[in-house]
Amino acid sequence: xxxxxxxxxxxxxxxxxxxxxxxxxxxxxxxxxxxxxxxxxxxxxxxxxxxxxxxxxxxxxxxxxxxxxxxxxxxxxxxxxxxxxxxxxxxxxxxxxxxxxxxxxxxxxxxxxxxxxxxxxxxxxxxxxxxxxxxxxxxxxxxxxxxxxxxxxxxxxxxxxxxxxxxxxxxxxxxxxxxxxxxxxxxxxxxxxxxxxxxxxxxxxxxxxxxxxxxxxxxxxxxxxxxxxxxxxxxxxxxxxxxxxxxxxxxxxxxxxxxxxxxxxxxxxxxxxxxxxxx
Amino acid sequence: xxxxxxxxxxxxxxxxxxxxxxxxxxxxxxxxxxxxxxxxxxxxxxxxxxxxxxxxxxxxxxxxxxxxxxxxxxxxxxxxxxxxxxxxxxxxxxxxxxxxxxxxxxxxxxxxxxxxxxxxxxxxxxxxxxxxxxxxxxxxxxxxxxxxxxxxxxxxxxxxxxxxxxxxxxxxxxxxxxxxxxxxxxxxxxxxxxxxxxxxxxxxxxxxxxxxxxxxxxxxxxxxxxxxxxxxxxxxxxxxxxxxxxxxxxxxxxxxxxxxxxxxxxxxxxxxxxxxxxxxxxxxxxxxxxxxxxxxxxxxxxxx
Numbered sequence: 001x002x003x004x005x006x007x008x009x010x011x012x013x014x015x016x017x018x019x020x021x022x023x024x025x026x027x028x029x030x031x032x033x034x035x036x037x038x039x040x041x042x043x044x045x046x047x048x049x050x051x052x053x054x055x056x057x058x059x060x061x062x063x064x065x066x067x068x069x070x071x072x073x074x075x076x077x078x079x080x081x082x083x084x085x086x087x088x089x090x091x092x093x094x095x096x097x098x099x100x101x102x103x104x105x106x107x108x109x110x111x112x113x114x115x116x117x118x119x120x121x122x123x124x125x126x127x128x129x130x131x132x133x134x135x136x137x138x139x140x141x142x143x144x145x146x147x148x149x150x151x152x153x154x155x156x157x158x159x160x161x162x163x164x165x166x167x168x169x170x171x172x173x174x175x176x177x178x179x180x181x182x183x184x185x186x187x188x189x190x191x192x193x194x195x196x197x198x199x200x201x202x203x204x205x206x207x208x209x210x211x212x213x214x215x216x217x218x219x220x221x222x223x224x225x226x227x228x229x230x231x232x233x234x235x236x237x238x239x240x241x242x243x244x245x246x247x248x249x250x251x252x253x254x255x256x257x258x259x260x261x262x263x264x265x266x267x268x269x270x271x272x273x274x275x276x277x278x279x
Numbered sequence: 280x281x282x283x284x285x286x287x288x289x290x291x292x293x294x295x296x297x298x299x300x301x302x303x304x305x306x307x308x309x310x311x312x313x314x315x316x317x318x319x320x321x322x323x324x325x326x327x328x329x330x331x332x333x334x335x336x337x338x339x340x341x342x343x344x345x346x347x348x349x350x351x352x353x354x355x356x357x358x359x360x361x362x363x364x365x366x367x368x369x370x371x372x373x374x375x376x377x378x379x380x381x382x383x384x385x386x387x388x389x390x391x392x393x394x395x396x397x398x399x400x401x402x403x404x405x406x407x408x409x410x411x412x413x414x415x416x417x418x419x420x421x422x423x424x425x426x427x428x429x430x431x432x433x434x435x436x437x438x439x440x441x442x443x444x445x446x447x448x449x450x451x452x453x454x455x456x457x458x459x460x461x462x463x464x465x466x467x468x469x470x471x472x473x474x475x476x477x478x479x480x481x482x483x484x485x486x487x488x489x490x491x492x493x494x495x496x497x498x499x500x501x502x503x504x505x506x507x508x509x510x511x512x513x514x515x516x517x518x519x520x521x522x523x524x525x526x527x528x529x530x531x532x533x534x535x536x537x538x539x540x541x542x543x544x545x546x547x548x549x550x551x552x553x554x555x556x557x558x559x560x561x562x563x564x565x566x567x568x569x570x571x572x573x574x575x576x577x578x579x580x581x582x583x
Contacts, residue, residue, distance in 0.1 A: 098351070
């Protein structure tokens with residue numbers, strides 16, 4: 001039964017204009033990045049890019065990780081349940097031999113599989129473009145681990161948006177609320193790091209690590225910094241300043257935020273009444 | 280087949296259902312009547328396991344719709360102004376429903392035919408008119424020949440031809456042993472279709488019985504007589520104790536009886552040599568319904 005809801009959710013998400021726009025942005029973003037890099041004429045910039053040519057696939061793989069990918073996750077997850085309430089289609093499913101738990105699980109997994117596919121598309125484009133425009137690439141053995149960490153770390157905001165979609169039951173409000181948490185958390189993180197560097201007090205950095213944005217944005221960078229010759233690219237594509245945390249901490253906080261959000265969302269969906277169409 | 284026992288539900292301070300108990304145990308067509316906000320839809324949604332009651336219990340074919348979801352294989356449901364996934368076609372909606380109910384997908388064609396939607400099956404729901412959505416929703420509810428069909432205001436936004444079609448389909452389903460329950464504001468629909476009605480007011484069941492009894496209890500039986508001597512009809516009628524009122528309207532005598540004693544009344548008119556050209560009965564369900572609501576509201580005020 002779960003697979004029927006998963007395939008329905010993937011089909012539903014693709015049918016939404018919002019998701020189609022996201023996919024279009026993804027393609028433009030990835031292709032544009034590489035075309036821009038290949039068109040650099042300045043000698044100063046060329047002297048930086050030249051030694052990095054063999055690992056430029058990392059740029060396309062990690063650039064969306066700081067912000068775009070989380071917005072994509074939020075966009076998919078915030079509408080997952082809330083749009084069913086808004087369209088009044090929850091009744092259709094819950095008056096079938098299907099438990100609320102199966103429905104909520106199918107919706108969560110369906111959206112997440114679509115998200116993985118979108119990131120898969122991004123990674124594929126970055127590999128194809130870097131090969132086409134910059135020749136052979138190295139460090140490709142890191143791809144599976146990096147792919148896993150990117151999709152795993154995105155669970156934090158995917159789960160938070162899914163939870164807010166269920167609690168608020170309005171897709172636009174849920175999207176706004178989840179995006180605000182992401183942006184707010186990133187800004188607070190940046191301020192805390194700035195204060196920490198200013199005061200030489202590590203306590204501010206430790207607080208920053210606990211914020212939901214840290215594990216979500218940092219985890220793949222912690223791995224990518226170990227790829228030979230890639231440290232400069234990693235620094236360049238990381239929009240927000242690096243905090244010296246461990247991969248274990250990043251795993252721990254990602255799991256904590258994701259599990260808590262999913263638990264609240266499922267508890268709410270299982271225990272609350274299903275209203276008539278919310279308009 | 281549907282048992283609702285002592286069910287109560289509140290929305291904040293407002294009581295939506297107040298110890299409602301209803302039993303629908305025969306394969307008949309049941310109508311749930313009541314003004315807006317009376318609790319009809321809440322009652323259906325509790326019965327379908329969509330809304331949790333604060334108190335009480337619901338059983339469909341002996342099983343709880345909250346715990347035993349397998350029972351939904353035997354339930355068809357038509358929402359008020361049905362909401363179906365707009366990006367799917369009518370055929371895809373039926374196929375999805377068939378997959379969820381564990382019914383072979385090829386059977387959907389039969390149901391598309393039944394509701395006259397075979398030619399529009401490939402169109403997206405978003406492109407359908409209200410009537411077309413209603414037809415698909417009906418086909419979806421009938422899929423797999425469920426033993427219980429629940430319909431919330433099935434006549435909203437439908438044209439008379441579709442209403443006749445829905446009525447015919449439902450009568451067929453009742454004959455083949457399905458129990459049908461519908462909420463409606465259309466009293467004409469109730470009169471033509473329902474075998475039993477439940478009148479709900481302020482979250483309470485105020486009346487349960489057949490539609491004719493509702494008329495007899497809250498209005499009485501209205502007899503319309505065409506006569507060459509209407510004054511004489513009135514004179515005879517006034518001498519009978521069971522006649523509540525008489526009036527002449529458009530040359531016809533309208534006699535209101537407190538109880539169904541039509542035969543006795545006609546016999547008296549003939550014995551007294553009163554001219555009777557035409558004699559008909561008008562079961563004014565609408566008037567009875569209004570009277571019933573007035574009594575219900577008095578009752579609620581008294582109890583409060």
